[in-house]
Amino acid sequence: MGRVSKDPGERCRELIDVAERLFLERGYENTAVSDIVREVDVAQGTFYYYFRSKAAMLEAVVEKNLDELEMEIEEIISAETDPVSKLNRIINAILRLSVGKRELMEHIHEESNAVMHEKMERRTVARLAPLIVGVVEEGIAERRMNAVHPQEMVEFLLASVVYLFHQPGMDSESARSRRLCLAMEQILVRLFRIDEGSFSLHL
């Protein structure tokens, strides 16, 4: 009833945060706009004051995640000097985020999140590939890495990482996770012809 005015930036963030949580908890399709506004305690119309559509909200959620990841990666790139260490830390950062989010959705049927997962996969490749390709090219220049098609390889790498670590049972403890991390270390080493033992991945 009472009309509560807030800083628009904050309102917007509040909406995105609640939306993200609900999308993860019950899936994009199973989350109604009315669920989101109920939790934030604003009117239905308010949602549309901030977001053109529900799809636009999904976009916002995904981009927010990638903003964070991108920033983290850029920090790594500028903090570290060794391209191999950069790559190691970048992959770890991606894994940590993926698995972190995954935990929220542990109990929902995979299917329920096809839409969100797809969008995430696509946008992750689109936004992160350039950064990583940069690192790989640096590695090539320093003869620490080797690749004929860095762009395509990095794309495959990212798509696989997003897919594999979005699977059920991907908590940081399971034997399956452990094996996947070890395998991924080897994959990285072999794919880019890097010295064995250069990687150490953890969830």
Next chain:
Amino acid sequence: MGRVSKDPGERCRELIDVAERLFLERGYENTAVSDIVREVDVAQGTFYYYFRSKAAMLEAVVEKNLDELEMEIEEIISAETDPVSKLNRIINAILRLSVGKRELMEHIHEESNAVMHEKMERRTVARLAPLIVGVVEEGIAERRMNAVHPQEMVEFLLASVVYLFHQPGMDSESARSRRLCLAMEQILVRLFRIDEGSFSLHL
């Protein structure tokens, strides 16, 4: 109006085929059951006589595709003796099917098919990985390949290959397709430590 009885097997196949085409053309979500029955020219109820739900139909479509692919792969496995050639032909078979289907959906907004794509991705990895792991282990036994985590590597590989499927502009001609194929060849060679030049992929 007129009631046309048919062999149930055929009716069922007819429904699956039309459903598959429509799912690809306009996306799973954008295809109504009423669209399917209109094309097959049966009553709405007939659909539900054969399939418990629309989701069950999606399942049927996906499994049919994987049945075909599995059969083709099993044929390759028993026809060929060299594990490297097997792998080469298997990957080509998967690409061919994927791209074939992809052409049907050329113009629709990618997003419309998240659900179907997800299901396909997950089931492809689940059903084909065992077969390919078998080939890789054979290759390892014959010292033509090498891998510490064959299962996980094959999963990585399949996820990458399926990722291709979902790329816009994946006709057999484009420079982009060419590069992706070359990159995939390199991935195969490096992942399993196979002799350079053992692979030749085409869409």
Next chain:
Amino acid sequence: MGRVSKDPGERCRELIDVAERLFLERGYENTAVSDIVREVDVAQGTFYYYFRSKAAMLEAVVEKNLDELEMEIEEIISAETDPVSKLNRIINAILRLSVGKRELMEHIHEESNAVMHEKMERRTVARLAPLIVGVVEEGIAERRMNAVHPQEMVEFLLASVVYLFHQPGMDSESARSRRLCLAMEQILVRLFRIDEGSFSLHL
């Protein structure tokens, strides 16, 4: 097409009133939500904005009726002092409402209203029994009535009244109605050991 906003209370009442009439006229099962909204001239969604489901609407209709009846009974209880007169007027009030509603459904097949009738029967007993038991206990205290199990007797009484007066041919004129009223007077007198001639029931 045009959007007409109204006081929610009024909208809600409008919907309930139309629903009640249609439920009575053609039966609960034979009334579609679309029939209701068409008459009220609102969109289908508006119905579900106010009522969670069609069943919830039935509930609302039944409770509204019992609200009215309950109020009338409470008025009688506080207006009258003699418990026997109270009981007489209460039963008359129940009969009048039952038969009034019944007239609306005169021509429909009884079966069509099993659901509504059941719900009404159950809820009538649940909501009115306490009030009437109060009156009976008052009567017992004043030695004007007598009963060992007032609660159970009142329940039987209410169930029967609702059932009997919900029968076909229960208009206020028929010989059958007349006989039933006379019998009911005697039943009341005997059941609670009240002075002969204390009751006078009319439809």
Next chain:
Amino acid sequence: MGRVSKDPGERCRELIDVAERLFLERGYENTAVSDIVREVDVAQGTFYYYFRSKAAMLEAVVEKNLDELEMEIEEIISAETDPVSKLNRIINAILRLSVGKRELMEHIHEESNAVMHEKMERRTVARLAPLIVGVVEEGIAERRMNAVHPQEMVEFLLASVVYLFHQPGMDSESARSRRLCLAMEQILVRLFRIDEGSFSLHL
């Protein structure tokens, strides 16, 4: 597949028995004709060979129950000589059957059986009232009973008794059941001016 011919009478009884059980277990509305034929293991069409419609089946189920009850009552009437004893045994017979059936539906939501309950209620009154009125008139002739409106009083009685049937928690043990039986005994005694202590009802 195989076509199993059986004695038509038995087929028919088999269908009725299964239908009755399912109607009680899950309610009339929630039982599909396909559920019935699946359990009896005949084709959908076979159902319609024996019964004009699902509603006709409900009728058959109800009438079968009343046939049994009617026979039992007729037996009581001819076995016993004392009209009061007759009435006592008849009411007990009705209670026993009602409660027996009730046990089957213990767990379903009451609402689910409105249709069947209604039909049962109406038909019980219609078919059993004449028999019981006969007994009452006999009692009146012998000065063991007294009633001005035997027909209506018996209807009142039957409606009350059947109402019992549809109460939740009607096992033979509960205090509630006990109280209802005692109240019913009192109703009988008072309604027909019979000697106190003439009745003894048990579930």
Next chain:
DNA sequence: AATGAATGAGATTTCATTCAT
């Protein structure tokens, strides 16, 4: 910047019944 009542198209599903064999 916010409200929240109202929209309305449309989708899935159910199932009693039929009928050619």
Next chain:
DNA sequence: AATGAATGAAATCTCATTCAT
């Protein structure tokens, strides 16, 4: 006496979005 594939009408409900205030 029996089959079972096919029918098809209809009904409930969802929900993203709008718009007058």
